[in-house]
Amino acid sequence: MVRLRIGYPEDPDYGERLQEFEARIARGEKIEPGDWMPAEYRRQLVRMISQHAHSEWVGMLPEGAWIPRAPSLRRKLILLAKVQDEAGHGQYLYHAAETLGVTREEMVAALLEGRAKYSNIFNYPTLTWADVGIIGWLVDGMAIKNQTMLAQCSYGPYSRAMVRICAEETFHHKQGKEAVLLYAKGSPKQRRMVQDALNRWWWPTLMMAGPHDSDSPHTPLLLRWGIKTKTNDQIRQEFLNEHVPELLEAGLVPPDPQLRYDEKTGNWVHGPIPWDEFWKVISGEGPMNRHRLEARRKAHEEGRWVREALEAYGRRQLAQAAD
């Protein structure tokens, strides 16, 4: 593993080094694992990248539940490939976080013990097959807005992971949209199912971009250090401007009576977001929080003997090679 060079505000040369560091970021240079970085930069990145990795790992559950029920060979193959990609994204991201001197085991332990967060969106249940389409189109659509921004991130390993992830997410988005548009023009039951899914996922999707800028204390520092290059409200606006016209065109109606187009700014403007619910869900009081963590813990516990066997086998192979 690369030796980390971390600066603390009490270090004698901190001010000088911080200036160099910020100048590099301002020039658009990437910060790489062995480079000097402020402790707070590292802490924010570990928090964000590990949360992101956990989101992929937990995010396999709501969609994975529908692999066995996918209604055609093509949809089943697509969904398998998509959930497989999510596992792959989790893997790149855990590796990206490892470059900051934290192990996958530590990150997994933090998740399973309830000390780490993952994207709030996965604390909602997938009730019908249409949810899979809506998640692909809207939830992944919002994720892509965020991830395209993170591909510009100042930390090299995170930025490069994002470039790969975005390429695959584009396919997730496309397949979701294609399914939703098909069902929106389908049988009466299909149309009802897809509108119902939109009703349930709309607000949680808008909340995915995070609190309003005025309630997001980390944002200014994250912007200055190039960890983020856009604010939460900017991301949300980009999402709305792309997706609202397409939803309306398909005959689907977002469940927001105040949603309107603003001629002056060219933006779609949403009504009040139910933030009380957001804060409740994020603090553990959502419909699926317990179930998601329990599923992760159960897989972890049931896999323990397998991981022990792998290690024992590995040790034996090494010992034999040494003989």
Place this chain on the structure above:
Amino acid sequence: MNLDPYLKEALLARLTALADDEVVLAQRLSEWVGHAPILEEDIAIANLAQDELGHAKMWLELRGELDGSDPDRLVFLRDPLEYQNAVLVELPKGDWAFTMVRQYLFDAYEEMWLKEAQKSAYAPLAEAAARAHREERFHLKHSALWVERLAQGTEESHRRAQEALETLFPYARQLFQPLPGEEALVEAGLVPEPKALEGAYLEAVGGFLRRVGLRPPEGGYVPKSRQEHTEYLWSLLAEMQSVARWDPEAKAW
């Protein structure tokens, strides 16, 4: 190639059996996705399920060329009693040892069958077998390595692998039972001879298992035809077909 009606009927039955094994096994594999013991195996098992399902699609498309049937209708709207899969693949997923021992037993069979089937006098079958065989070699490597690691890992993993083998081994032998009318297919050089493959299989698989320290059991119940199933098939298919059957008016999914 012009097939007489008798050969065509027998070939349809073989293609259906091949596809049904893959569909049902893919269903059991997909139950693991998101719940594997390590993240890398979530990736691997999703990949296996895609490959098996891809093979099923390929066999059903060959069937469709012969009788005009629609692969999706066959998979998602056919009754459980018409499924022709072997019992081996329908048993519940069990623990990781059960899943990997089953996968090994199936992969070793499929790899051999596909290798021989590349010589089929029916060109579409020979070509399909060649395509699938490339993937199946990787599957076999993956599952054989898991069986070895579990057999030689800890006492617990060895015990679990041996227990899985006791349950599963007799069912693997069902894979080699000829289907009704299959002698004629073999005679015409269209498909491999199941009983000849069985001898080679028992030798290769038995040898590997003993080398890694497992004991293939003697005896055990071997289902006599592909009409035989366990109580597990109905609920597996009920879940798999639930969305497709939910809306009879839906024209497309």
